[in-house]
Amino acid sequence: YHWPSPLIDQLEGLLYEGKQEGLPDRAVDFVAQLNGCQPVEDNGESIAADWIRFAYHDMATHNIDDGTGGLDASIQLELDRDENVGGDLDRAKFDFIDFPNKYISYSDIIAMGVVLATVECGGPVVPYRGGRVDAEVAGPFGVPTPDQSIEDFIETFRKQGFNQQEMIGLVACGHTVGGVHNPDFPTLVPPGNISFEDNIVMFDSTPEFDNVIVTQYLDGTTGDLLVTGVDGNDTLSSDLRVFSSDGNITMHALASPQNFSATCGSLFERMINTVPNNVTLTDLITPLPVKVAGVQLAPGYEGNLVLNLTMRLLDNKPNRQISLHWADRNSTTCSSGACSSTPTNSTVVTTPLLTALGHPRAVKYTFSAPISATTSISSFWFEIDGEVQNNGGTGYIIEQDEVLWSRDRSASILDPVTFESGFLIVAAVRSSSSSSTERVWINTYQRTTATGVHLTSTLNLTLDNASFPSTAGYDFYSAKLLLVADLTFDLFAEIGGKVYEEELRDTHWIDFA
Numbered sequence: 263y264h265w266p267s268p269l270i271d272q273l274e275g276l277l278y279e280g281k282q283e284g285l286p287d288r289a290v291d292f293v294a295q296l297n298g299c300q301p302v303e304d305n306g307e308s309i310a311a312d313w314i315r316f317a318y319h320d321m322a323t324h325n326i327d328d329g330t331g332g333l334d335a336s337i338q339l340e341l342d343r344d345e346n347v348g349g350d351l352d353r354a355k356f357d358f359i360d361f362p363n364k365y366i367s368y369s370d371i372i373a374m375g376v377v378l379a380t381v382e383c384g385g386p387v388v389p390y391r392g393g394r395v396d397a398e399v400a401g402p403f404g405v406p407t408p409d410q411s412i413e414d415f416i417e418t419f420r421k422q423g424f425n426q427q428e429m430i431g432l433v434a435c436g437h438t439v440g441g442v443h444n445p446d447f448p449t450l451v452p453p454g455n456i457s458f459e460d461n462i463v464m465f466d467s468t469p470e471f472d473n474v475i476v477t478q479y480l481d482g483t484t485g486d487l488l489v490t491g492v493d494g495n496d497t498l499s500s501d502l503r504v505f506s507s508d509g510n511i512t513m514h515a516l517a518s519p520q521n522f523s524a525t526c527g528s529l530f531e532r533m534i535n536t537v538p539n540n541v542t543l544t545d546l547i548t549p550l551p552v553k554v555a556g557v558q559l560a561p562g563y564e565g566n567l568v569l570n571l572t573m574r575l576l577d578n579k580p581n582r583q584i585s586l587h588w589a590d591r592n593s594t595t596c597s598s599g600a601c602s603s604t605p606t607n608s609t610v611v612t613t614p615l616l617t618a619l620g621h622p623r624a625v626k627y628t629f630s631a632p633i634s635a636t637t638s639i640s641s642f643w644f645e646i647d648g649e650v651q652n653n654g655g656t657g658y659i660i661e662q663d664e665v666l667w668s669r670d671r672s673a674s675i676l677d678p679v680t681f682e683s684g685f686l687i688v689a690a691v692r693s694s695s696s697s698s699t700e701r702v703w704i705n706t707y708q709r710t711t712a713t714g715v716h717l718t719s720t721l722n723l724t725l726d727n728a729s730f731p732s733t734a735g736y737d738f739y740s741a742k743l744l745l746v747a748d749l750t751f752d753l754f755a756e757i758g759g760k761v762y763e764e765e766l767r768d769t770h771w772i773d774f775a
């Protein structure tokens with residue numbers, strides 16, 4: 263059920279909708295944690311800063327001379343290095359760890375963290391592409407440390423693909439959020455007096471993504487400890503060495519808010535697109551004007567099938583006329599003349615990125631359409647205020663209806679004796695006299711290691727007539743998945759020697775069924 267491609271489809275939902283109720287995407291927890299750029303602790307700690315620094319430290323292993331390294335999530339394997347000092351890098355790692363989507367790499371999420379952190383803090387919209395590939399091994403050392411010389415910095419950034427002027431811009435853009443933390447740099451930052459919280463001295467006086475880092479540097483009021491040093495000691499004054507390295511020409515140019523914003527937008531885009539040479543990124547992922555998600559066809563409880571899905575439009579309008587239409591399984595038209603349905607519900611979707619792009623009130627329609635079990639369905643489309651929206655002509659195709667996940671019959675379970683929790687997964691398989699069902703099974707995917715999402719188990723489902731009586735021409739098969747948190751799975755059935763598949767189902771939907 264993916265349009266235009268599974269990867270772009272998934273990333274589009276995460277990027278533009280973020281954490282919306284009913285979206286099967288735990289990765290977006292990190293977006294929620296951004297907290298609209300507001301500090302998350304009394305000490306001013308900023309999640310946005312964590313993500314931006316995390317991405318830079320990950321990208322910093324790029325070597326332009328041989329095309330290796332870059333934004334490839336190798337940072338996860340490099341966290342014990344001195345150059346990655348700072349407990350917050352771990353936070354950015356663990357906030358994401360249980361996102362079991364086999365298409366989306368962790369490095370695509372790190373890159374997305376930059377886009378969302380920047381826009382949530384009022385910065386520019388950084389254009390986003392997907393397709394990054396996670397490294398299986400650590401990269402070379404290469405993150406600059408504040409004690410180094412300007413010659414070292416210039417060479418380090420050259421290796422990462424940025425000239426001196428771009429280096430100044432990138433550091434100013436990065437250091438507009440966050441600050442220096444006590445346990446990491448105790449010679450710069452004293453312990454402070456908020457109990458259980460590290461003292462942080464911010465780079466500038468505003469938490470937002472703005473040019474105050476530049477203007478305070480230029481007018482001499484900066485509190486950036488990487489500029490001022492402490493007690494005349496400039497050993498760790500890396501921002502001073504970087505910012506002043508071209509006689510402040512670049513910093514003066516960045517004092518214009520428009521130029522600061524545009525420069526940061528394009529430098530951050532280049533930072534997140536710095537990937538190993540053998541990685542090809544997707545096209546730009548722009549908001550889809552008609553976004554279909556959560557498609558699930560399954561037997562209902564009244565002898566029919568039910569097609570559940572959501573459809574998002576970018577702008578809300580009063581009195582809109584919206585309907586869903588479909589064609590019979592064996593036809594391009596509808597034989598009964600009754601193949602249409604209207605939304606059961608609509609909710610306004612507001613996210614910082616859509617708002618920044620001029621869509622402050624996107625709207626999501628929910629459909630739960632009864633489909634005749636006899637004729638079933640081959641494709642669907644919409645009519646929006648009299649205009650047909652059919653996925654560019656093809657309609658939205660339902661590839662097969664031989665095996666379907668029964669989301670409603672599946673359930674979260676807790677074994678009363680062992681207290682093991684997990685899920686009961688229930689699949690509907692077409693009863694057919696002519697061919698036999700040889701096997702029904704799921705492949706589960708989980709994020710098992712630092713380096714990615716893997717196939718973790720294959721589990722057979724068995725015929726379960728006792729719990730779930732046959733209906734609508736389908737029999738039900740079930741299996742218990744114990745000792746797991748939410749995960750994604752692919753569902754298969756082998757019928758008459760042919761394998762049918764429902765891809766990328768997500769246990770998260772069970773709670774919203």
Ligand code: HEM
Binds near residue numbers: 347439
């Ligand atoms: C010469 C290059 C750089 C040096 C020497 C440097 C050094 C530092 C240091 C010492 C800290 C404080 C860390 C801590 O206390 O744990 C810091 C924080 C930070 N850096 Fe850099 N940095 C450089 C370039 C960059 C770049 C290019 C970016 C991003 C584009 C960036 C983003 C950040 C952010 C967002 C923080 C704040 C983190 C927080 O508050 O948790 N830095 N940097």
